[in-house]
Structures are given as C-alpha cells and as structure tokens.
C-alpha cells in the first residue's frame with residue numbers, strides 16, 4: 001500500500017533565511033520538499049529530502065536554506081520525487097522573517113492547551129485562521145499541552161499513554177483534527193512542551209532523573225479505573241517514550257536547541273542522568289528576540305525548575321540581546337506572575353520561589369526594559385503589569401501575557417481567586433484583566449517615530465474584535 005502523509009505539513013524554525021518543513025507519514029519513505037514563489041508552484045524546485053524511518057515514527061523535516069528575508073514562498077511536501085502538479089488553488093505559503101534586528105511592524109499569535117472535543121471542537125483554531133488573515137499574523141507560539149497524553153477521555157486511546165506508539169497515536173488523534181491541520185500548514189509554528197505532553201503536573205524525583213512523579217490522586221483514580229501499574233507511576237521508560245514523541249512532533253522542526261540533549265543527532269533524545277541538555281531555544285523576528293524556556297525536562301520536584309546550564313544560557317542571552325533588540329520575549333509554559341488562592345499543586349513558578357526571585361532579579365539587575373513574559377497553562381487568560389526595583393533603585397516594568405486554553409476545561413476560579421504576587425524585587429503588581437473562556441492571544445508591534453509600540457489582545461473563539469486589549473507604556 002502506498003504510504004501517505006498522516007500529519008502536517010507544517011512550517012517550523014522560521015527565520016530570515018531558512019525554515020524546516022515537517023510532516024509525518026504512515027510508513028517508511030522519503031519526504032520531498034518543494035518550494036517556489038508562484039502560488040500554483042509552477043516554478044517549484046526540490047529544496048531537499050529527508051528519510052522517514054520507524055525509529056522516529058516516520059516523522060521528518062527538510063531544512064530549506066538560502067531563502068531571502070521577508071519573502072513569501074509557497075511549498076508542498078510529497079512522498080514521491082515528482083514535482084507537485086500545478087493546481088488552480090494556491091499551495092500553502094510562509095513568509096520569511098526580517099533580518100535580525102530590523103525595525104518592522106508585525107504581529108503573531110500565541111496560546112496553549114488543546115483537547116479537541118471538550119468544548120468547541122476546534123473553533124478557537126478556526127477563528128485563529130481568520131485572525132491570521134485579518135491581522136497578517138506571521139507565526140504562532142504554542143506554549144504547551146499541545147496534546148493531553150494522560151486524559152483518556154479524548155486522547156484517542158481510552159487509556160493513559162504508556163508507550164512510544166501510544167504517545168504517537170495521541171498526536172495523530174489530536175493533530176489530525178481538521179482545524180489543527182488546516183491552521184498549522186498556513187501559519188509557521190514555534191512550540192514548547194508543558195506537562196501533558198508527558199503526564200499531568202509531572203516532575204523528576206531527583207536530579208539524577210531516574211524516575212518521575214505525578215500528583216498522588218492520579219494513582220488512586222487510575223487504580224479505580226483499572227489501569228495498569230505503569231499508568232499509576234511515572235517510570236523513566238514512560239518519560240523517555242513521551243519525550244521521543246515530543247521530539248518527533250514538536251521539537252525536530254524547531255530552531256536549533258541551545259543545549260541539545262544527547263541523542264538528538266540521531267533523532268533519539270536520551271534522558272541521561274548527567275546530561276545538562278534541554279529543549280530550550282532562542283529565535284528572533286525583526287526587532288524582537290525570544291527565549292523559549294524548557295521548564296519541564298530538567299525540573300526536579302520541589303528542588304529546581306531549570307538546571308544550571310539553562311540558567312546560564314538565559315543570562316547570556318539576555319546580556320546579548322538586551323540592547324540590540326528593542327523587544328524581548330521570555331516564553332514560559334508556566335506562569336511567573338499570576339497566583340491563585342488555593343493553588344496547592346504549586347506546579348508553576350510559585351512552587352519554586354527562589355528561582356522566581358532569580359528570574360525577576362535578573363531582569364531588574366540588567367535593566368531589561370521592554371521584556372515581556374508569554375505564558376499559558378492556566379486555562380484562563382490574563383495580562384499582568386509588574387514593577388521591579390533594580391538594585392540602584394530604578395524602577396522597571398515587566399508584563400506577563402497569558403493565553404490558555406484553545407480548548408480545555410475552563411479555570412473559572414481565576415476570575416475571583418487571583419491574588420497579588422509579593423516577592424522581591426517586585427514592588428508593584430496589577431492584574432489588568434482575566435478571561436476564562438477559550439481564547440488566543442495576539443501581540444502586535446508597530447513602530448511610531450522609531451519606537452516599537454506593542455499591543456496585546458485576547459480573542460475568544462468567535463468574536464472578530466478582541467475581548468481585552470492592553471498597550472504597555474500608554
């Protein structure tokens with residue numbers, strides 16, 4: 001039987017001169033990438049090919065290099081070496097980024113948490129596709145819970161994902177949703193995992209990373225459901241399986257990792273005890289520099305959120321981009337600046353107060369003006385404005401924008417149980433809005449007299465106008 005593409009195509013690792021084109025096939029083969037300037041691909045050239053093999057779940061990406069900045073290309077991925085037949089309709093396209101540092105107006109979207117079927121059956125993503133066209137969105141950042149591997153209701157399995165094949169099957173089920181597939185081939189993506197790519201609120205039990213832990217109620221509930229012991233604990237083997245599927249679907253098409261884990265050169269990331277690697281990466285888009293944190297794969301329960309190597313990378317990045325890029329975005333799958341009464345899971349930065357102080361102190365001490373935190377995870381959206389005091393007394397404003405969920409159970413308590421965050425060097429904390437409905441965030445950058453002005457908007461799943469909007473500095 002002829003193999004076919006079962007997921008994708010999608011465009012990852014967007015930069016000013018290259019992209020990665022990704023897809024997953026039903027079986028072994030060769031993935032061919034075709035790129036052209038004409039919408040019907042009558043001028044298509046073969047940009048490269050990648051072998052699809054069983055050990056990486058028949059997922060692969062072709063690095064397309066030598067592209068021109070700020071240029072629109074059309075593309076197609078095929079499993080044969082014959083060029084795609086020119087069609088009446090347009091092939092999907094992407095537009096390369098501006099040169100790093102170039103002052104440009106642009107807009108992008110971000111959000112998290114997708115469990116299709118739980119409320120609006122993909123409507124937020126269909127709405128986002130409309131916003132993509134209306135607002136000329138250039139990419140979307142997906143901040144975690146791109147699948148819910150452990151939610152047996154709705155993961156396509158009917159049980160907690162346990163093996164590599166299980167985790168792959170969940171991706172195939174969730175990402176095969178028409179709204180997801182349609183959007184992702186038209187809007188370049190940057191992704192990072194949160195907890196549900198592995199299991200709910202998981203962490204390692206020790207820095208050696210021998211085994212993981214999940215909150216204590218899960219083993220009990222899963223025992224009552226009759227799930228096997230492997231589902232009631234979090235073994236190294238299961239985390240390894242989840243991370244393998246994560247690599248295949250979310251990371252292999254992203255920008256190069258800052259500290260690649262051992263094994264990724266062979267598309268088999270290993271979670272070795274002493275390995276300092278993580279899935280953190282950076283990228284730029286014109287005037288904006290992004291650091292995408294990996295807050296999960298080096299987390300040790302109640303001990304650390306990031307390991308030493310990632311802290312160093314973050315600090316070095318900040319020093320490098322602080323003055324060169326007028327806008328800095330720190331992307332964290334979990335919230336830094338939002339807390340709720342009764343949040344006993346402490347699965348966010350509030351559970352690691354020393355490291356949260358360290359992060360805020362880093363921004364204050366280096367006077368990292370125009371730094372914005374992007375986050376998800378909460379199943380509610382918000383904008384928080386925080387004032388930090390630098391060691392010399394100077395005040396600095398940092399914003400946190402949160403968008404969550406695309407589709408998941410809603411966090412209504414966020415509307416009344418939100419509390420102010422009190423931690424040095426924070427001297428002010430203002431919550432501008434909250435929204436507990438399916439939503440997506442949009443950041444628009446517009447230059448006025450040489451100064452970039454930013455607008456953060458939160459859209460629900462159907463209204464063409466934003467539900468809330470803030471303009472920092474106004």
Ligand SMILES: [Fe+2]
Nearest residue numbers: 113145377408
């Ligand atoms: Fe979530």
